[in-house]
Amino acid sequence: MNWSKKKNESKGIIRVEPHGIALAMSDSPDETVAMIAWPAIESVAAFKRDVFAYDLICLAITKSDGLTHEVNEQMIGWDKLIAALPQNLPSFPAFEDWFHRVAIPAFKTNWTVLCQRSGPGVKT
Secondary structure, three states, X not given: OOOOOOOOOOOOEEEEEOOEEEEEOOOOHHHEEEEEEHHHEEEEEEEEEEOOOOEEEEEEEEEOOOOEEEXXXXXXXXXXXXXXXXXXXXXXXXXXXXXXXXXXXXXXXXXXXXXXXXXXXXXX
């Protein structure tokens, strides 16, 4: 999902809900473009995008159907998502346990798998 938009347009909204994560372009529930149920999350990886003058911390959330949704720290609701992930995915590490691995060094992707439900190297 490409959330990049022109200047002055919404960067997207992340809504943490009891049954999962809703991704939207506005606060209206009618504007939800994707719903990710907690049990459907297969893996979450953190990485950085080099957006010229700075790095953007992102998460790639892959569902059991193989579809991956990308969210980033500029989206409204990012902080709530970061707090909710360890509460809803038992193997998901606390923010302070992974942030520096992704953030440093600057301008490198630093792809880091944070949790994975199945396959090699299963974390439960």
